[in-house]
Amino acid sequence: MEEQVQEQTPEEKAPRKPGEDLFYWLGALVGAIVVLTLVFSFLGRLTRVDGHSMDPTLAHNEMMLVWSLGYQPRRGDIVVLNKTSTDFLGKRAIVKRVIALGGDTVDIDYENSVVYLNGQPLDEPYLPEEMYLPGPTMQQTHWEVPEGSIFVMGDNRNHSTDSRDIQLGPIDTDYILGRAVLALWPSERFGAV
DSSP states (O other), X not given: OOOOOOOOOGGGSOOOOTTHHHHHHHHHHHHHHHHXXXXXXXXXXXXXXXXXXXXXXXXXXXXXXXXXXXXXXOTTOEEEEOGGGOGGGTSOOEEEEEEEETTOEEEEETTTTEEEXXXXXXXXXXXXXXXXXXXGGGOOOEEEOOTTEEEEEOSSGGGOOSTXXXXXXXXXXXXXXXXXXXXXXXXXXOEEO
């Protein structure tokens, strides 16, 4: 004799309790917020470019993804630096290119528009124009970068406040938020940085 299994029809299922759907959606929302907070705190974050110091590589108001987890600076990387490193710039995050690491020397020949790293001229095809000698706080032409620091410059050298400025100088690596890896917005500029 075979037993027959009766399937419950929708009318016979237990009725939903009031607020059960709301509880489910609130739990999902809280879970998503926790995951996003962890991702953006430890892996990466979204940052907007503020200013024109990285033109034409990165444009003013461009949105980019910044990778943080396990990041160690390398020459040529574009990095985002913490706001507290730039009191005189209004405490805003800055985006610059890493030119030198701790132990390196940097020399700038403004007459020939050349940056020397450890005595060797840098090949910098991303520069939009030749450099000219900037204002009074940027007259120095030789730096020895301390260990645990980086020397950064904007790609738009004639319109960039960077490590050449005596108010900023080489920056402690603790101020690095991460490396810019992907331009997200506007859509026509989407792609790897």
